[in-house]
Amino acid sequence: xxxxxxxxxxxxxxxxxxxxxxxxxxxxxxxxxxxxxxxxxxxxxxxxxxxxxxxxxxxxxxxxxxxxxxxxxxxxxxxxxxxxxxxxxxxxxxxxxxxxxxxxxxxxxxxxxxxxxxxxxxxxxxxxxxxxxxxxxxxxxxxxxxxxxxxxxxxxxxxxxxxxxxxxxxxxxxxxxxxxxxxxxxxxxxxxxxxxxxxxxxxxxxxxxxxxxxxxxxxxxxxxxxxxxxxxxxxxxxxx
Numbered sequence: 352x353x354x355x356x357x358x359x360x361x362x363x364x365x366x367x368x369x370x371x372x373x374x375x376x377x378x379x380x381x382x383x384x385x386x387x388x389x390x391x392x393x394x395x396x397x398x399x400x401x402x403x404x405x406x407x408x409x410x411x412x413x414x415x416x417x418x419x420x421x422x423x424x425x426x427x428x429x430x431x432x433x434x435x436x437x438x439x440x441x442x443x444x445x446x447x448x449x450x451x452x453x454x455x456x457x458x459x460x461x462x463x464x465x466x467x468x469x470x471x472x473x474x475x476x477x478x479x480x481x482x483x484x485x486x487x488x489x490x491x492x493x494x495x496x497x498x499x500x501x502x503x504x505x506x507x508x509x510x511x512x513x514x515x516x517x518x519x520x521x522x523x524x525x526x527x528x529x530x531x532x533x534x535x536x537x538x539x540x541x542x543x544x545x546x547x548x549x550x551x552x553x554x555x556x557x558x559x560x561x562x563x564x565x566x567x568x569x570x571x572x573x574x575x576x577x578x579x580x581x582x583x584x585x586x587x588x589x590x591x
Contacts, residue, residue, distance in 0.1 A: 358403035390414025409438035424453035493587035525585035
């Protein structure tokens with residue numbers, strides 16, 4: 352898609368020749384790579400930042416690929432990231448173990464590069480379709496507030512409200528899931544995923560700005576509520 356940021360891929364493979372082959376073809380396809388041959392380092396990377404795809408070998412030093420896949424699926428910013436396992440094992444039982452650990456697809460060595468890239472493309476298309484179904488283009492959320500995600504427009508009590516990109520994205524994320532408590536870390540991950548220089552205090556600052564723009568009394572908010580010790584949630588305010 353023109354203007355879209357490049358997709359980020361974590362390649363976890365301890366064989367240098369295969370890693371170089373993957374790097375060549377993924378970079379030619381426009382991906383940005385982060386690479387490691389160690390399972391524990393891969394887990395640190397997967398817990399620290401989001402990726403659009405993870406290519407994962409099963410036989411790894413430090414932490415095997417099956418255990419690594421299970422750990423990624425348990426928590427962190429990549430619980431829903433497509434994972435493609437690449438391994439020398441080709442038995443049916445090994446395939447089942449790989450898929451049951453949370454992998455989305457499975458290819459065996461030696462593999463054809465065209466097949467591998469086709470599987471990568473298919474996984475990413477599937478992820479895009481899932482994301483499109485999960486988030487409607489327009490959300491009319493309460494009698495007081497409506498948000499149009501396509502036009503990035505907010506209307507409050509019949510009047511337009513000017514919001515920055517971060518303000519709109521944060522409000523939309525919360526308002527699209529009323530009553531769901533989001534931790535500050537989760538909000539950072541989903542709204543500022545590409546910015547490594549923000550902190551959890553940034554979330555508090557943007558919430559404070561939003562309250563000044565949408566609440567009748569910012570000191571006694573009705574919509575953007577604090578879940579003490581956890582984070583924030585959205586409560587549809589009723590007309591008074």
